[in-house]
Amino acid sequence: MKIINVVGARPNFMKIAPIIREMQKYPQMETLLVHTGQHYDIEMSEAFFDDLGIPEPDINLEVGSGSHAEQTAHVMLKFEKVLLQEKPDLVLVVGDINSTIACTLTAVKLGIKVAHVEAGLRSLDRTMPEEINRILTDAISDFLFTTCRDANENLLREGISPEKTFFVGNVMIDTLMRNKEKAERSDILNRLEMDDTDYALLTLHRPSNVDNCENFGKILDALDTIRKQIKIIYPVHPRTRKRIREFSLEEKVEAMPGLKLIKPLSYRDFLKLMLKAKLVMTDSGGMQEETTALGIPCLTLRENTERPITVNEGTNYLVGRDKNKILKYVDDILTNKGKRGKTPELWDGRTAERIIKIIAKNI
Secondary structure (H helix, E strand, C coil): CEEEEEECCHHHHHHHHHHHHHHCCCCCCEEEEEECCCCCCHHHHHHHHHHHCCCCCCEECCCCCCCHHHHHHHHHHHHHHHHHHHCCCEEEEECCCHHHHHHHHHHHHCCCEEEEEEECCCCCCCCCHHHHHHHHHHHHCCEEEECCHHHHHHHHHCCCCHHHEEECCCHHHHHHHHHHHHHHCCCHHHHCCCCCCCEEEECCCCHHHHCCHHHHHHHHHHHHHHCCCCEEEEECCHHHHHHHHHCCCHHHHHCCCCEEEECCCCHHHHHHHHHHCCEEEECCHHHHHHHHHHCCCEEECCCCCCCCHHHHCCCEEECCCCHHHHHHHHHHHHCCCCCCCCCCCCCCCCHHHHHHHHHHHHC
């Protein structure tokens, strides 16, 4: 049984690590790891492979950046050659990036079965490229592994056979639970010269937030008030730093002494910062899940979320870019009036085990 596992960007690493580890327990499974190189930073990628115990990719397509069409097309052209040479029994994809739909479409056209991990998530916002990738990937995959029961309902509503759908839990939490103790030993707070843990953690990367000067400015206005109440640590991607310069926001950012901009971090260093934070502000899907699993208050700076379970059951607040709403919930959290939340069903660290048992039985 030959299986090709596909990664293309940083969030994929956390999802694929426990799956590869579980596959290695099955002698009948021959696995290959293909990195499309959709997002590739040598320093960060090596840190993630080391942190998460992921083997170096067997194949790197080195696709790089480009428009959505260019990136998707380049992945398809290069991945087709891999499939024709390796002839796998199954292609396993994770998440919702361009590589996910590109590799799925290429495999299906060649008659190769596809498993989609993290299927059925919906924001109901088709202006998001990720939403299109999710819908299309789910429509043509053979195995749909979901993180929550409402994802199953989404798939059923779209006419997808229940026989293809498997509620298995959240594989991101497998990685989180495996690395939590190791992350606790990180010395990142010392390296950042932080003498206490009275801080908020911020991430922003979505184009709707950082590629739009007006929207980015609105968020910075809210942060300017928050940083007077609590320090904010902000690991900034080079692309976002470029936007700060392009939008002439450098002076505004520099005038906020409580806002600490740092370089992107390894998984364990970042997890340590999240574990010790009073609250998290983000536009990342994965961080909504991780904070819910850890019981850490989270403000999602988006108008919608494909992970409503983190709002309905977890510690997540959907606040958009509304300054008043952001400040209200920050105040609630800092005065211990925030919601407590609970851990969703099957977010227990054993999701990869369930996924691989199903694959072993059905391929």
